[in-house]
Amino acid sequence: MSYQIAIDGPAGAGKSTVAKAVAEKLGYIYVDTGAMYRAMALYLIRRQIPAKDAEGISRASRGADITIAYENGAQQVLLDGENVTALLRTEEVGNMASASSVNPDVRKKLVELQQALASRENVVMDGRDIGTCVLPGADVKVYLTASTECRARRRYDELSAKGEDCDLKEIEADIRQRDERDMNREFSPLRQAEDAVLLDSSDLTVEEVIERILALCR
Ligand code: DC
Numbered sequence: 001m002s003y004q005i006a007i008d009g010p011a012g013a014g015k016s017t018v019a020k021a022v023a024e025k026l027g028y029i030y031v032d033t034g035a036m037y038r039a040m041a042l043y044l045i046r047r048q049i050p051a052k053d054a055e056g057i058s059r060a061s062r063g064a065d066i067t068i069a070y071e072n073g074a075q076q077v078l079l080d081g082e083n084v085t086a087l088l089r090t091e092e093v094g095n096m097a098s099a100s101s102v103n104p105d106v107r108k109k110l111v112e113l114q115q116a117l118a119s120r121e122n123v124v125m126d127g128r129d130i131g132t133c134v135l136p137g138a139d140v141k142v143y144l145t146a147s148t149e150c151r152a153r154r155r156y157d158e159l160s161a162k163g164e165d166c167d168l169k170e171i172e173a174d175i176r177q178r179d180e181r182d183m184n185r186e187f188s189p190l191r192q193a194e195d196a197v198l199l200d201s202s203d204l205t206v207e208e209v210i211e212r213i214l215a216l217c218r
Contacts, residue, residue: 042084143197
């Protein structure tokens with residue numbers, strides 16, 4: 001049996017940073033499920049399918065070929081064979097991912113891909129529904145969160161460091177909207193699994209969060 005660590009939480013809580021580090025320490029693979037929803041969003045944007053067109057999204061999503069590969073331990077997302085990893089972390093793609101991930105056909109397709117990966121390898125997987133839906137039997141479950149202000153500031157710093165022009169108030173509004181959608185959607189909404197450990201990273205350093213998760217794994 002493979003070993004499974006599930007990390008869920010809202011946008012900007014620091015999931016990917018700590019999940020990546022925990023995976024590296026344990027020698028597991030890191031699975032960023034948000035990147036899969038983002039690749040699907042990119043596919044829909046390229047086909048100019050509006051976020052509100054549920055039927056169009058269902059239909060188009062069936063044709064998207066999304067696969068995962070690893071290069072020097074880093075996850076790469078392939079969309080119809082093209083490596084799109086570098087195109088996924090924009091606000092436009094993130095917002096479309098939040099909107100299109102409410103679609104049950106999109107979720108079904110990506111959840112199957114995630115479960116197949118986790119059945120073959122020891123994984124640290126992050127997302128919104130990993131502990132509740134994708135890997136309900138995960139060995140360790142963490143719900144990682146932080147205050148809205150703190151998450152907006154981190155996203156702002158991340159984008160600014162990449163040289164992107166951005167506005168803190170706009171990012172904060174985006175995060176509130178994304179939380180609202182991720183937590184209130186009909187299918188697999190973001191919520192803490194009953195057996196998940198709650199970690200609030202607002203006043204913790206990255207190292208402290210990593211250490212707490214490693215302690216849970218031990
Ligand atoms: O974690 P992220 O910002 O890369 O995720 C982008 C969107 O994808 C997020 O707003 C909701 C969706 N998502 C999801 O519904 N389920 C997951 N397991 C991961 C992401």
